[in-house]
Amino acid sequence: MTLSKFQKISLLIAYVLAVYLFFPENAYAMHIMEGFLPFNWAAFWWLATIPFVFAGVRSIKKTVTLHPSLKMLLGMAGAFAFVLSALKIPSVTGSSSHPTGVGLGTILFGPTAMTVLGMIVLLFQAVLLAHGGITTLGANTFSMGVVGPFVSYGIYKGVKKLGAPLWLSVFLAATIGNLMTYVTTAIQLGLAFPAAIGGVTASILKFLSIFAFTQVPLAISEGILTVMVINVLSAYSQKELQILSIFTGKELPTNKRRVKP
Numbered sequence: 001m002t003l004s005k006f007q008k009i010s011l012l013i014a015y016v017l018a019v020y021l022f023f024p025e026n027a028y029a030m031h032i033m034e035g036f037l038p039f040n041w042a043a044f045w046w047l048a049t050i051p052f053v054f055a056g057v058r059s060i061k062k063t064v065t066l067h068p069s070l071k072m073l074l075g076m077a078g079a080f081a082f083v084l085s086a087l088k089i090p091s092v093t094g095s096s097s098h099p100t101g102v103g104l105g106t107i108l109f110g111p112t113a114m115t116v117l118g119m120i121v122l123l124f125q126a127v128l129l130a131h132g133g134i135t136t137l138g139a140n141t142f143s144m145g146v147v148g149p150f151v152s153y154g155i156y157k158g159v160k161k162l163g164a165p166l167w168l169s170v171f172l173a174a175t176i177g178n179l180m181t182y183v184t185t186a187i188q189l190g191l192a193f194p195a196a197i198g199g200v201t202a203s204i205l206k207f208l209s210i211f212a213f214t215q216v217p218l219a220i221s222e223g224i225l226t227v228m229v230i231n232v233l234s235a236y237s238q239k240e241l242q243i244l245s246i247f248t249g250k251e252l253p254t255n256k257r258r259v260k261p
Contacts, residue, residue, distance in 0.1 A: 026070025029124065031085075031140050033184065034133025041192045046138030047113075052146050056116035063109065073240045077105030078117040080229065084222065085144065086125055096213040099222040100181050102148045104229055107156055111149035118145025125248075143184035152177030167227050175223035182215050184209065 037045075064071050084101030105114040119141045125131040132140050156173035160166070189206030198205075233241060 011222060024133065031125070031132035031144075032136040032188065033140060034126070034130075036098075036133070036194050037136050037139060041188070042135045042139060043135075044138075045142050045188065046113055049119075049138045049142045049146060051142075052112055052115040053119060056112035056114070059110060059113045060116055063113065065177060067243050069170070070240055073237065074105075074109060074113075074117075077108055077114075078121060080104050080112075081131075082121045084130060084225075085121060086131060087203045097182070097211045099149055099218055100144050100178050102181070103170070103177045105153045105172060106149040106152040107173060107226075107230070111146075111153040114149035115141065115145040118149070139188050140185075143188065144181050147184040148177045148181035149227065151180040167230075170227050170230050171223040173223075174226035175219045178219035178222050179214065179246055180212055181213065232259075 013203065060074070064074065081101035081104070084099035087098045097207050102114050102118055105117050119137065122132050122137055123134075124135050124142050126137060152173040155176050159169040159172055186204050186207035188206045190200050193203055194200045195202040195206065
């Protein structure tokens, strides 16, 4: 049986979602939970995030207005981020980490579009899964929807300019974007809760160490998975990737070759 255009990527996402549903882990997730941040810091991160959201709304509106056929691919990028970032992988420290899934959408649609998708993902997780929160939505969006995508985008463009193969650019963009999301969250928590001894710096190092054991292998795994998804898209979504390549001016795998994993 030959799979249709989006069936392979749908099966991949369904598999990851099934793992989450049937093997849940009750642990503290890396999204900052509801009410955890002091009011002033929660408000600060909301204000810092809003300009990027407005820019992302304009970017998405322009994309779907000029090319309505890209709506499905945009929705798939959001679903990919929702499923991956909903996973809770237990850490040896007693807490947990999770992938982010923002690298894929960033590579395809740009960082500001991923800010909007990231906020929507985090909002649904807060409401439906009690993963994160409304008051901390600004802070969580800033780390996963602003810093992660912008770092991923910069890495992707920078590595390509150095002449690296496309697969390496995708891998590094997704991997480092994931890691920087967690670095940002550690900074947010360190600023809000400085240690009695050592202050903000000691607190940031403490929060970083909590997730380091699981987050590094998770980031690498997310990088590999993102390359695999790009492979599927390059084989079954040629028309959409061709439109994106022309529309965004980015090099995407618009021929029948596969990106080497």
